[in-house]
Amino acid sequence: QVQLVESGGGLVQAGGSLRLSCAASGSTFGINTMGWYRQAPGKVRELVATITIGGSTNYADSVKGRFTISRDNAMNTVHLQMNSLKSEDTAVYCCYCIGTYGRNYWGQGTQVTVSS
Numbered sequence: 001q002v003q004l005v006e007s008g009g010g011l012v013q014a015g016g017s018l019r020l021s022c023a024a025s026g027s028t029f030g031i032n033t034m035g036w037y038r039q040a041p042g043k044v045r046e047l048v049a050t051i052t053i054g055g056s057t058n059y060a061d062s063v064k065g066r067f068t069i070s071r072d073n074a075m076n077t078v079h080l081q082m083n084s085l086k087s088e089d090t091a092v093y094c095c096y097c098i099g100t101y102g103r104n105y106w107g108q109g110t111q112v113t114v115s116s
Contacts, residue, residue: 002026002105004095009110016114017083022095022107024076030100034071034078038091038112048093049080062088087116 008020024031035050035058049069050058057069066085071078078095095107 002028002031002097002099004097004105004107006093006095006107006110009093009112011113011115012085014085014087014114014116016085017081018085018112020080020082020093020095020110020112022078024078024097024105027100028076031076031097032099034095034097035069036078036080036093036095038089038093040088040091043091046091051078082112085112085114087114090114 002024003026004022004024006020006022008018012018032053033050036048037045038048039045046060048060048063049067051069051071053073066083068081090113092109093112094109097105099105
């Protein structure tokens, strides 16, 4: 089992920045991909960004150039630096990872609210 705990959400004005962090614990040995999803009220869950253990990244078109994902493999943490935030970025952001045998794990989520 892997436990994921997010931190860093909050309220920010449009154009501002926030940095989300996610710490993994438990059976972290088999973790490969880590990343972030988000879900806004009334909308489907959206993949925001992923990063493999080798450092390859993938971003949703809506956040390219504004968000940066990074990870510290030794500390089993993943971060999401969010710049130039827009009101449409308002959502619950959930950390996830793919662990041993391809099993997906999810955090509880952290609220990000961008005021216009």
